[in-house]
Amino acid sequence: MAxxxxxxxxxxxxxxxxxRALPPQWSIExxxxxxxxxxxxxxxxxxxxxxxxxLTMPVMNGYQVLEQLQKEQFNTFVVVISADIQPKAQExxxxxxxxxxxxxxxxxxxxxxxxxxxxIVLSC
Amino acid sequence: xxxxxxxxxxxxxxxxxxxxxxxDALQEVVNIAMGQAGDSLARIxxxxxALSVPRIRLATGKDVIKTVAGMVDNNAEISAIRQTFSxxxxxxAVVVFxxxxxxxxxxxxxxxTVLDSSAKQELLLEVGNLLVGTVITGIAETLETDLSFSAxxxxxxxxxxxxxxxxxxxSWSHALLMEVNFTVEGCGFKCHLLIFMAxxxxxxxxxxxxxxxxxx
Numbered sequence: 001m002a003x004x005x006x007x008x009x010x011x012x013x014x015x016x017x018x019x020r021a022l023p024p025q026w027s028i029e030x031x032x033x034x035x036x037x038x039x040x041x042x043x044x045x046x047x048x049x050x051x052x053x054x055l056t057m058p059v060m061n062g063y064q065v066l067e068q069l070q071k072e073q074f075n076t077f078v079v080v081i082s083a084d085i086q087p088k089a090q091e092x093x094x095x096x097x098x099x100x101x102x103x104x105x106x107x108x109x110x111x112x113x114x115x116x117x118x119x120i121v122l123s124c
Numbered sequence: 125x126x127x128x129x130x131x132x133x134x135x136x137x138x139x140x141x142x143x144x145x146x147x148d149a150l151q152e153v154v155n156i157a158m159g160q161a162g163d164s165l166a167r168i169x170x171x172x173x174a175l176s177v178p179r180i181r182l183a184t185g186k187d188v189i190k191t192v193a194g195m196v197d198n199n200a201e202i203s204a205i206r207q208t209f210s211x212x213x214x215x216x217a218v219v220v221f222x223x224x225x226x227x228x229x230x231x232x233x234x235x236x237t238v239l240d241s242s243a244k245q246e247l248l249l250e251v252g253n254l255l256v257g258t259v260i261t262g263i264a265e266t267l268e269t270d271l272s273f274s275a276x277x278x279x280x281x282x283x284x285x286x287x288x289x290x291x292x293x294x295s296w297s298h299a300l301l302m303e304v305n306f307t308v309e310g311c312g313f314k315c316h317l318l319i320f321m322a323x324x325x326x327x328x329x330x331x332x333x334x335x336x337x338x339x340x
Contacts, residue, residue: 083158087166
């Protein structure tokens with residue numbers, strides 16, 4: 001069955017780069033969100049078993065999304081995709097419950113590694 | 125040395141602005157490069173560096189100074205370093221530091237002696253070079269193009285931003301401006317990285333961005 005996946009980034013180019021980097025054999029039902037509010041709406045609709053989350057966005061940023069998810073059940077795997085690669089940014093999102101931090105520009109191998117590690121995709 | 129783009133070229137009435145996709149791609153490319161530069165700076169300072177959202181504007185020659193002044197928003201004295209870049213794209217990168225920039229950096233890096241004037245300059249050149257080098261290299265890598273850059277030189281030492289810009293004699297009819305800034309919270313350190321691309325580069329970059337988008 002297709003896995004509901006939401007990708008969250010205000011940049012359409014960045015979303016395209018991410019979609020292209022997803023493992024091709026991974027069967028997903030894709031939702032795109034342009035900011036944190038849209039991401040939370042998608043999550044509440046059950047469209048985000050896995051969420052790829054940018055940090056710097058208007059309306060509601062990635063950190064705020066993670067904080068809000070913590071207040072709700074947080075029944076999702078959140079992978080942060082960020083251009084800000086400082087160790088402190090990575091620590092902070094992990095503390096907020098993200099399972100992984102992948103730097104931009106994203107590589108398929110980086111995503112495949114995380115999906116495999118968490119048993120989300122068994123072979124890629 | 126002043127910025128020296130041909131001033132006598134016939135000035136185009138208007139340069140076609142970038143499409144939404146082209147702007148979006150450029151924004152993302154600059155964002156990625158800035159993230160790498162912020163990481164480099166954070167490592168030498170041992171501090172978290174807050175990154176701005178990159179600002180990108182197409183300005184006509186006479187509006188360049190006004191646009192830059194609006195981005196940097198510093199009425200006090202500044203110091204600045206400058207590097208040129210060339211090959212597929214041609215332009216200038218300028219890093220603007222506040223008057224206390226060198227002292228703030230020395231504090232953050234744990235220097236225990238008071239720096240004299242030449243040591244301060246050296247520090248600004250070194251940090252400016254790190255930021256420019258990382259950003260220009262990052263842009264070139266993401267766009268898969270070749271860019272090389274010159275050694276840094278100090279273009280302003282405790283002068284006003286306006287004076288620096290006037291002295292730089294911006295003489296092209298259009299320029300693409302990009303601004304990002306790096307802030308260390310708690311100590312007041314902030315610097316701006318400005319990239320100026322001259323008019324003939326604006327169209328070259330348009331082509332490079334289209335190719336980049338075709339590849340994704």
